[in-house]
Amino acid sequence: MEKGLAYSILEINETKDEDEIKAAYRRLLSTVNPEEDQAGFMRLREAYEEAVRLCSEDDDKEDDTKDPYEELKDGSEVDRFIYKIHLLYSDLKRRTDPASWEEVLSDDITESIDNEMEISDRILIYISNHHYMPKECWQVLDRKFDYSERTEELSEKFPPDFLSYVNYKINNDEFIRFDLIDNADENTDEFIDSYLSAKFGIDTYINEGLQRMAHDKITDHTPDDEEEKSRKEFDQKTIDEIRSN
Template identity: 25%
Template sequence: MKPWAILDIEPTDDISEIKKAYAKKLKIHHPESDPEGYQVLREAYDTAVKYAKASKKSVNIDSTTETNDTSINIDFITKTTDISPQFTIEYGPGSPLHMEEVPHEESPSIYEQNAHFLTQVEALYDDFYSRIDIGNWKTLLDSDLLWLIENKLVLSRMLLDFLSSHHHLPKDIWILLEDTFKWCDEEAKVTYSHESDFVDYIKKQLNTPIPLNYSYFRIIDCVDYELFFDHREKVQDNIMANNISAAKYHLEQAKKLYTDDPDLFRLEGIIYLLNEDLVNAYGSFEKALTINTEDPAALKYVITTYCENNQTAEALETYKYLYPESADTNALPLFVAKTYFKLGALDKAKTWALKAIKTFPPENEANILLSQIYANLRKKLSKALAEDPSNEKIKLKLDAINSEVFGRTTENTQLNEPKGILKAIQLIFKIVLAILLFVISLALIFASRIGIVVVAFFAIMRFVLKKGK
């Protein structure tokens, strides 16, 4: 069925008309009582809105061509840029939430108010600079509708459904949304079981150690930023999955859309680094730092690149800048091992962890990291072998890892045996010494008592002899 038939309106590029029809149909297909009907309605609404936007964009392009205006409107974002939202949130009598764009009755139903709330979410998301400002989301979420516990669940599901296809947000906003709706809580697993894949995506956004940045963009009219963000995110995901060929593909697609992004340069540098192209890796990291001079992630990869190229002095200098309280050369191999481990580059992480142990043998942290690396390697290879049992290459690699683990365990046992014997000898010596001291103490006490008696005896004898005289 076509979206216009579902919305019960004629085809139009008037988005407000589409939203009005959506709000009306939402009374019938409620997310709680009719989830399937709501899903169909939602898809029809999204399709209709996309059609309307595409129609308007086509008209704008035609008019631009007619006026022969080939200039591109570029607005640079700076720290002083006014990123106030271009949508209006108004609170008025008779309604906890009033949207200017959607006409409604004086006393709108809860369904209409929810539809208006979602309209504001869409308006906020569509305005890029407003979208990345957490203050705008705090204002939006400060709605009376969210104080109604049952209705909060309805809005939560509606918002989750919207965000599943509109999910390019900074990490601090994901934290705010999670604090508000608790999508990732254990208790919410049953409630949101049908959205489990997207809940996993939210968890990834919340837990990522190096979140992607949205603050260094300039808006160019002809750029599809949502598509750019999709490709950029897939570059990072494929790097973490060690699928470098797919990462390179999405990198090239992203660069066709937009190039002046520090995160994209950093991701490009990581791909070069993993392919051991150190010159280009360093060049990409430098480009990232040119745009974002204080990017700690890019600096970490610069240190790693220097270490891979045996430029210890340069690596140490950058390390001192990043960690002024700790500037020991011995710390560099462990630092590089950790960097590769976080990237999922386990083979390189293992190489540098072994260097760290060799450089500074008592380093317990390096041994612990190496154990984690071996565990992840075995898990990864075992999973791959389960999917392809006849793959001899994977079998050989898994056997090699198992042999390494066994060899290190044996080596550690042999190294620990002399230490154990030495400790046993030391313990026996301490026991013997304690016994000897105890015997000597008893002898002294006994001798002292005899001495007192002898002295007393001679003293009495002397006194008696004097008296006798």
């Protein structure tokens, strides 16, 4: 995403003030319903991440490639646990495996009365920007921290629309074809963003085309059959095109 576009979406002037960026993100997050406008929700998230990244951008290319979560491994006990979560999420194969989440969440620190609430909140903060995983993995988190049952309580700390998005992910199947991108590198989420941007565009085109086909009665297949066929073909084509660029 271009720098100017990121600030435009956040409705702020170019700035290096992370507090201003976060405030703009939280304000706009409350105006976007991810269940009704997932594309808008992802676009806002992308703008926020780009603006935060630009805050720490300098001429040192080595710093540009540094993982911002690396410093957690030398922090507090909770910091080190969140770093484990980050390592899990960074590995697409493990990220999409519910058993891997169960293994990490079985750490004794998650049973500590002193740390449980902090860990619960910090995982929510982490997944607000790292949320591409199957429903079954969201459900592992929910069984551990009761997010879906604590919506009212959590609304004192997190935007209601974000909590609605979490509940949506817990209760609905993910349409992303993770099996087609199991060899993606450390930029997996950027890869998925590109895939989804293309998919949202083609879905609109397909749906409009199907309406015309149904109206003109020029096919022996039902619209649902055609839609499923077209989307499956496009899924693989999109993945191949993104990988080739």
